[in-house]
Amino acid sequence: MPLREGEYFILYGGPKALYLLKYSKGLRFSTHLGELIFPEHIEYGDKLKSNTGHTFYLLFPSTSDLILFIKRKTTIMYPKDIGYLILETGVSYGKKVAEVGSGSGGLTVALATIVGKEGKVFSFERREEFNRLAKANVENYGLSDRVEFIIRDVALDGFGIENMDVVFVDVPEPWNIVPKALEALKPGGFWASLSPNIEQVQKTVFKLEKNGFIRIKTVEILEREILIREGKTRPRERMISHTGYLTTAQIVRT
Amino acid sequence: MPLREGEYFILYGGPKALYLLKYSKGLRFSTHLGELIFPEHIEYGDKLKSNTGHTFYLLFPSTSDLILFIKRKTTIMYPKDIGYLILETGVSYGKKVAEVGSGSGGLTVALATIVGKEGKVFSFERREEFNRLAKANVENYGLSDRVEFIIRDVALDGFGIENMDVVFVDVPEPWNIVPKALEALKPGGFWASLSPNIEQVQKTVFKLEKNGFIRIKTVEILEREILIREGKTRPRERMISHTGYLTTAQIVRT
């Protein structure tokens, strides 16, 4: 089935020639390994040669690709962290989840791919600039039907919605969102937040405790690449050793 | 909304009194902190006292809970690993994925919660015992509508299906599945496998290379808990330091 106008694909010419592109008729793309002129009918899995003779492939983008290649003006939540949180909070088909703040929309995209058309992501952001950016990114990926973007300072004005299965919080002061989450969440539902610094985690956890959240847990997720090569297998020599601490909790009826 | 017959909930009486239960009228449950007699109308988020006065709460189960509490006769894939693979292979609402083998059905459950009613999980297993176990577990969790269980030795007889978005492989000899995955996968689609030993990974990666898979990557995911306590914050003293190596790859048209 040929790619349609607006569909995304990974252009892969090797580990250092990896791009996320949006198909449109007449697409051309230049890399350090030559220029590619895309024919009208291309399909996922196809092979293409650049004008310098380098071979490229067209691949399906993973959710990680969608996140890591997103147009961004903020730090993003990493796939390893998002994957953990999705399992730990039960995000799945049909769920209703809220997110504070939208940022560049990376987490929004991941959540949207999973809750599907019968679920909903409410994405809150207080800065217009980021609201616009996240919205554009989600639209580009064709996921707008299941996401509602709201400009609102949740720390001040609350969520204004209720009955959420999960609330995701990725702002510098998550503790300010804790009391507001009480109203937004279903009883028995999930809190999830990410913070890079331990003092942020401490303030958030103590606030969660004071507000009746239980089953509070903080972890860090480390991803370590292993290079598998004939006779020379070893872990990669450098890695990202810290993105953030992940805190989950559940709320009970009071 | 009161719990319905057959709905699952987490019974939480503290970090060491944590259970996944299935609601049924007249349910009683004994713990080391006393016995619980469940009233007819209970809801998620409710508080209950055991006959010895200990307080318990009813919480929504996370996907991690469903996996970790599953009835099992095999080792299971851990949520930290499943979460990573889901993002890395683009498993999401509506996708069609195949899994070899069913094992106890832990991964099957996670996949089923995400692909939703418009997606499909084909779960292959060659041993009848595990086919039955995984099937029962998925049925119990109410996810049977989107899962098809197949008894079949994929290494010998292939998948017998095609056009899969992703193929998950969790068997001792993943390299035997590689040539069969070629027919089952959409061009540009994803391979994902988990193996505890490095030699298994090496054989699998070399077989993937020989069979035209590209963008091959192997990682390990480490989950480290941080104990957040007033004046005594530190990582937990012991951790699970190895579950398995995770390998992903994508296939191109040949």
Add this chain to the structure above:
Amino acid sequence: MPLREGEYFILYGGPKALYLLKYSKGLRFSTHLGELIFPEHIEYGDKLKSNTGHTFYLLFPSTSDLILFIKRKTTIMYPKDIGYLILETGVSYGKKVAEVGSGSGGLTVALATIVGKEGKVFSFERREEFNRLAKANVENYGLSDRVEFIIRDVALDGFGIENMDVVFVDVPEPWNIVPKALEALKPGGFWASLSPNIEQVQKTVFKLEKNGFIRIKTVEILEREILIREGKTRPRERMISHTGYLTTAQIVRT
């Protein structure tokens, strides 16, 4: 060369039958793999059979062995942490180092083996019980000639010595030792402390900064075992994931 009265050796009958013993004429020792009666002339590297026929070997103890098998009433500093600190603070032949507190004497032993006869370890402890214990352990290992044990509350009364190359601090409130270390250390010399909790590290680091210490650095050292077995190589499944944070610093003339 036969073992002499009082010499220590490792008795090794396998990974789960590992003992540190002190040689004496007529020594007998019982294990779950049988009893050993030691002949008068035994040497390092010798093979012995227990009365049940299991083979044991006599090996030189490593410094790690001396530490891990020490008679203890406290938690001990782990070899992985001590090894790092020794390199990071330049502990070597001939150095003069102070230690607060003695604890069970594990660190004292390690330092004593390295500073040698021309060096000196001053080991401070305020509780008589631990002073006695550490002293006995160091004596047993034949290292008393280079260690001076002092009962003294350093936080209150200071060190009472000066010109130290390094000061090691392993007490619950290292920050109380910081101002006292100023007088004990050579200008340009090293501070080293270990604390399990992050709040202890924070207080210590801020106190070090206020007292003119520079080049302050905090790390954690993780030791992960790899099981090397034909076709089944992988990291051990569980590990000690936290012992303590290690802080080093250097002092300048004021």
Add this chain to the structure above:
Amino acid sequence: MPLREGEYFILYGGPKALYLLKYSKGLRFSTHLGELIFPEHIEYGDKLKSNTGHTFYLLFPSTSDLILFIKRKTTIMYPKDIGYLILETGVSYGKKVAEVGSGSGGLTVALATIVGKEGKVFSFERREEFNRLAKANVENYGLSDRVEFIIRDVALDGFGIENMDVVFVDVPEPWNIVPKALEALKPGGFWASLSPNIEQVQKTVFKLEKNGFIRIKTVEILEREILIREGKTRPRERMISHTGYLTTAQIVRT
């Protein structure tokens, strides 16, 4: 006590202005933070201003400093790894140890600082260039009295010495050294090797097993820095995630 001709010191102007220098009368040194002209009488712990007014300090170098700042043409063994091996093999005052190969002399320096004047390090290297380099480095640091450098292909010609307490092996094919180590080591003594790739470790371990070594253990040591800052405490975002696997073993009488 003023620094003497040829003594090494750390010049510290901040985390990014850190140098190991050798004192000589009339020393001048240029940095990106200005030039320093050293007065005739300077002492460890002294403060100096560069011509642009930046403050620098003179500190004692740690053993880690001596290793990391060594003149090198090879990769070096990291302090975290050396520290672990020293404790694990009992390197201490008075010990006799052999090392294959000399490389740039980093490990040689660390061992020499510890075995002291009554101990000895025999450092074997088959390539003249590295023999010369390691020799010059050890001489510069004033440790020549306890190190003997030998040009020799140990894999072919053996050690030619015996009665060693420990043998350190840091060459690409450690397994070739194993049979030779049998003659060089005291019965009950220690083998230590470092290899970056898992296949090297496997070959070495299997060769050690075949040659009667026991108590074989392989680990990796990870060093993770924690940034301690008011309200912003967190692990550093990137780290060195792999240097090498460390294997230790002990030999018995045959």
